[in-house]
Amino acid sequence: LSARPDENAATFKSGWLGNYFVQLIKPKEKLNKMKTPAEMNPGSTELSRTSIDRFIKQQKRWLQLLEQAGKVNLTTVKTAISLSKWIRLRLGDTLRFVIHHNDRHLVQAEKIWEAQRSLAMSA
Template sequence: MLSTAFIAQFEAQIQELSATVAQQLQPLPSHQLNYKPTPTGWSVLECLEHLNRYSRFYNAELAQALSGRRAELAAHEVGFSWLGRKSYDTVKPENRKPQKTIKHMNPAGSQFTLAVVEEFLRHQAQLLELLAAARTADLNRKAVRVEFFRLLKLRLGEAMLFVVAHEQRHVQQALRAAQAAQNREKEALLVV
């Protein structure tokens, strides 16, 4: 895919994620946002806090990769390495296989506030700014460290693909948690 189409696709996906979170999750009451559908499942806010922890790392990595003096590049084909494809396949939204998360990225067992949602939306705005800066960057340059093994680097385009797919995956999970919370309340009302 050409870099221009690649960036445009991500911009649309990030705008959609932001709108979904702002319209469907942010208005929910705190008890629904903190409801865990299963004892080991994550609440809405745990899903978003997990994404915030990744955004704190990857947004900074992307910003660093895009900063400094670099030659402006015209539209080009975006390629992928084995590591980039494997990273994407692990987190893509259609892969419903549960993945283990590393300990410091696991927010399970915490009670959070609406500030988590607000931080998520700020990270999305920042990511949109980074994508604008990436329009003329070489998306095939290895420049972004992998969070869990920082000696490995992803290409700029691969890192963007990973970040957006990971966010889509966990926003879908958050939506399912919200639906479970709402269904539980409806069931409780019917029992009374």
């Protein structure tokens, strides 16, 4: 996100396709199941300290990118997506998607954590 500050950066208008993807991934009361594409699924690999360190590093980088995003026009700057090289979303929609995608994973993790806690308490 290396661009000069844009006076229109504070105004963002979501595109119809970006909004569709955001609504699709957004956590809901009852999570709709989504199949993870095989190339993006780590499978049943162990969670190592290296994986956790890499995740923390990625989150710090994510915060830097969000800060930089405040200096560009989130409506006119476009980003490619992993599903198709022909589809490009507005940067603001891409950021919204990633934020809600992360929220979805947090909700999943919290449910697992609560289930494990309940099992431990009933044992």
